[in-house]
Amino acid sequence: DQQVKQNSPSLSVQEGRISILNCDYTNSMFDYFLWYKKYPAEGPTFLISISSIKDKNEDGRFTVFLNKSAKHLSLHIVPSQPGDSAVYFCAASRGSTLGRLYFGRGTQLTVWP
Amino acid sequence: ETGVTQSPTHLIKTRGQQVTLRCSSQSGHNTVSWYQQALGQGPQFIFQYYREEENGRGNFPPRFSGLQFPNYSSELNVNALELDDSALYLCASSTATSGSSYEQYFGPGTRLTVT
Numbered sequence: 001d002q003q004v005k006q007n008s009p010s011l012s013v014q015e016g017r018i019s020i021l022n023c024d025y026t027n028s029m030f031d032y033f034l035w036y037k038k039y040p041a042e043g044p045t046f047l048i049s050i051s052s053i054k055d056k057n058e059d060g061r062f063t064v065f066l067n068k069s070a071k072h073l074s075l076h077i078v079p080s081q082p083g084d085s086a087v088y089f090c091a092a093s094r095g096s097t098l099g100r101l102y103f104g105r106g107t108q109l110t111v112w113p
Numbered sequence: 114e115t116g117v118t119q120s121p122t123h124l125i126k127t128r129g130q131q132v133t134l135r136c137s138s139q140s141g142h143n144t145v146s147w148y149q150q151a152l153g154q155g156p157q158f159i160f161q162y163y164r165e166e167e168n169g170r171g172n173f174p175p176r177f178s179g180l181q182f183p184n185y186s187s188e189l190n191v192n193a194l195e196l197d198d199s200a201l202y203l204c205a206s207s208t209a210t211s212g213s214s215y216e217q218y219f220g221p222g223t224r225l226t227v228t
Contacts, residue, residue, distance in 0.1 A: 004155070034216065043117070043203055043219030044156070089155055099144065099207060100169050101217060103155030 003027045004092050006104035015113050019077040023090030023104055026071065030092040034101070035064060035075045038087045047088075048075070080111045117206050117220035125226045131192045134223045136204030138185040143208060144168070145187040146217055147179060150201040162187055191225075199227045 005024045013019045021035075031052040036044035050057040050064045050073070057064050063076045077084055090104040118137045126132050138145050144163045148156035158171035162181035176192040185206070191198055201224050205217035 006155075036219075041221065043119075043205075043221045046216055046218060049216060091155075099146065099161060099217065100158045100171070101146075101148075101156070101205075102158070103148075105153065105155045 002104075003030075004090055004102045004104040006088075006090055006107050008107050009105070010108040010110070012110045012112065013080045015082055015111055016079045019075075019080045019084065019109055019111065021075040021077075021088050021090075021107050021109065023073045023075075024071055025073075025092050025102075027092070027094070027102075028071070029094045030102070032093045033064070033066060033073050034091045034093070035062075036089040036091060036103075037084075038089060038106070044089055077109075080109075082111050082113060085109055085111050117204060117218055119202075119204050119220040119223050121223060122221070123224045123226075125228065126194050128194055128196060128227055130194050131190065132194060132225060134189045134191075134202050134204075134225070136187045136189070136206075136220060138187070138204075138206035139218050141208060142206035142218070143185055144206065145181055145185065146205045146207070147187070147189045148203040148205065149173075150203060150222070151197075152200070156203055159189070194227045196227050199225060201225075 034049040035047040038044045066073045087106040089106045091101040120135045146161040147159040150156045160170040161168045165181045178190045180188045201222045203222045205219045207217045
């Protein structure tokens with residue numbers, strides 16, 4: 001039972017444009033959400049997170065938006081750079097599970113010059 | 114600051130054998146979690162250790178077991194290997210405060226192939 005879903009396996013964006021990666025979840029008990037970036041032959045790298053008490057969190061070029069009523073979050077990357085090309089995983093957690101992360105299947109982002 | 118390291122990088126085993134994977138946590142982190150990432154899937158939670166005790170377990174059979182040592186390094190043991198155990202095994206460390214450890218920092222993983 002996939003509680004975190006990333007329905008787009010891939011996304012291709014031109015350098016300088018905005019990349020929008022989407023994520024949906026089914027468990028209303030999730031209260032913390034994270035995005036990880038993964039390059040080949042490396043482990044996932046923490047990118048940005050958001051608590052369920054917020055609807056937006058920004059860190060440089062990266063912004064995460066949370067819509068709790070729709071059980072949807074998105075990661076915006078502006079402007080996109082070729083070095084952003086990687087697999088992006090959405091993850092969620094709930095306080096009672098002591099930090100267990102539930103991951104989506106990932107979206108391969110390709111930023112072309 | 115030393116990051117999370119895992120060994121070995123790659124491993125090939127035969128069905129029915131046993132395997133031990135190792136992880137060294139990031140400096141200052143007291144919690145370690147293990148995840149299995151099958152091809153084309155996201156990481157799936159196996160279990161977490163906090164202060165040398167299992168602190169939560171995912172939907173994996175008992176032949177998956179672990180240890181955490183006083184220096185917070187950890188082992189994942191898998192007995193009676195099956196073909197479906199072929200995957201990338203990721204270790205993640207974090208610092209638990211009030212029992213939560215949301216932001217986990219991952220190692221590069223061990224690629225296990227079972228033939």
